Amino acid sequence: MTLSGGRDAAEIEALIADRYLESLLTAHGAGADGTPAPAELDPRLRAVADRLARDLPRLHPSFRFEEALAARLAGAGLARTLPVAAGGEGSVVSMRLPADDAERAALAAYVDIVALDDDPEGDPMRPLLIGGAALTSAALSLAGAAWVAWRWRRPAGSPMVRAVRAVARGRLD
Amino acid sequence: MARPAFRKVDRSEETGGPRLVHLDRDRPLVDAARADPAQFDALYRKYLAQVYSYAFYELGDRHEAEDATERTFLAALANLPRFEERARPMDGEGASTFKVWLFTIARNVVAERRRRRRRRPETTLDTVADLAAPLDLEADAARRDEGRAALRAVSRLTGDRRRAVVLRFVDEMSTAEIAGIMGRSEGSVRVLIHRALRNVARDLGEDRE
Numbered sequence: 001m002t003l004s005g006g007r008d009a010a011e012i013e014a015l016i017a018d019r020y021l022e023s024l025l026t027a028h029g030a031g032a033d034g035t036p037a038p039a040e041l042d043p044r045l046r047a048v049a050d051r052l053a054r055d056l057p058r059l060h061p062s063f064r065f066e067e068a069l070a071a072r073l074a075g076a077g078l079a080r081t082l083p084v085a086a087g088g089e090g091s092v093v094s095m096r097l098p099a100d101d102a103e104r105a106a107l108a109a110y111v112d113i114v115a116l117d118d119d120p121e122g123d124p125m126r127p128l129l130i131g132g133a134a135l136t137s138a139a140l141s142l143a144g145a146a147w148v149a150w151r152w153r154r155p156a157g158s159p160m161v162r163a164v165r166a167v168a169r170g171r172l173d
Numbered sequence: 174m175a176r177p178a179f180r181k182v183d184r185s186e187e188t189g190g191p192r193l194v195h196l197d198r199d200r201p202l203v204d205a206a207r208a209d210p211a212q213f214d215a216l217y218r219k220y221l222a223q224v225y226s227y228a229f230y231e232l233g234d235r236h237e238a239e240d241a242t243e244r245t246f247l248a249a250l251a252n253l254p255r256f257e258e259r260a261r262p263m264d265g266e267g268a269s270t271f272k273v274w275l276f277t278i279a280r281n282v283v284a285e286r287r288r289r290r291r292r293r294p295e296t297t298l299d300t301v302a303d304l305a306a307p308l309d310l311e312a313d314a315a316r317r318d319e320g321r322a323a324l325r326a327v328s329r330l331t332g333d334r335r336r337a338v339v340l341r342f343v344d345e346m347s348t349a350e351i352a353g354i355m356g357r358s359e360g361s362v363r364v365l366i367h368r369a370l371r372n373v374a375r376d377l378g379e380d381r382e
Contacts (some may be wrong), residue, residue, distance in 0.1 A: 011364060015366050021341060025341075025350075028345075029345060044378075045370050045374060047374070052323055052338065052373065055320045057320050057324070059343075060221075061242065069246065078211070081209075153311075
């Protein structure tokens with residue numbers, strides 16, 4: 001059946017019911033038991049709406065679940081900010097290893113040395129420094145310090161270098 | 174680009190002059206969470222119970238509801254930079270497009286789980302009953318019976334009718350918000366809820382006979 005305005009009876013009834021629900025749920029949210037119903041609303045619908053608003057349980061997950069998910073979300077949020085702060089733009093830096101075993105051992109104390117399968121120059125091992133700017137610079141500094149310390153302790157190969165060091169030691173003494 | 178927080182709306186016919194309407198009540202929280210993801214916690218706490226309730230009514234199982242809730246919030250956090258506020262002045266001061274967006278995610282997550290399960294949801298009424306703390310045993314038992322009957326009647330509704338009723342009565346959303354979540358017109362949602370109420374009235378009437 002079509003009524004005035006091109007709306008059928010069901011649509012108009014739905015509109016009336018919707019307006020009642022709006023005021024009912026507002027009253028419910030404010031702690032009131034009910035609200036006056038329009039005369040045009042079917043009493044059965046009003047009764048069912050009142051009952052659903054009153055009786056359908058609102059659920060809450062357990063406190064344990066709530067806190068566990070909060071922690072997980074915090075971790076995920078942190079992971080979204082970390083890449084910028086700690087050099088997540090990170091890159092792999094390869095370095096040629098010294099031929100000498102002792103020198104390699106000194107470097108290995110400070111950086112991870114891994115083999116590269118596709119090494120074009122036949123050098124089986126290189127240290128890889130993986131990470132962002134902060135991590136890479138820190139690793140390079142450590143590797144540099146290790147290399148200088150090792151180089152200082154190691155006797156130089158050529159007679160000229162040994163002579164220069166002897167003079168330097170003599171001056172310091 | 175962010176839109177201005179307030180917009181001048183001409184309501185001269187109703188109020189005798191223009192007034193300012195807040196476009197989205199969650200905008201401060203959303204902006205804070207965008208600037209610092211740790212601030213997402215406020216949005217999470219605000220909508221946790223509503224999302225969980227929706228998932229529970231849809232899936233009928235506490236563990237599945239928890240899983241769907243978790244996926245919903247993780248997806249929301251991950252996609253927050255892409256969220257676009259679309260509140261209209263006609264939506265009113267209480268409108269939250271964030272809530273509509275969040276529940277759209279929840280709806281998709283729940284639908285995905287239901288597809289995977291390939292079976293009709295079975296509402297675990299015992300779980301619901303366990304949630305109530307029995308302070309007044311007699312009144313509590315009566316309330317529980319009423320709640321069970323209502324829950325049973327709602328769980329018998331077909332998909333969209335059930336969804337609309339749960340969003341309206343349990344999550345207390347407006348017709349406009351439900352329309353946004355379900356991708357329907359407001360008129361269509363009104364008719365959907367009206368038909369659902371008729372179904373429930375018939376069902377509860379049969380229960381009592």
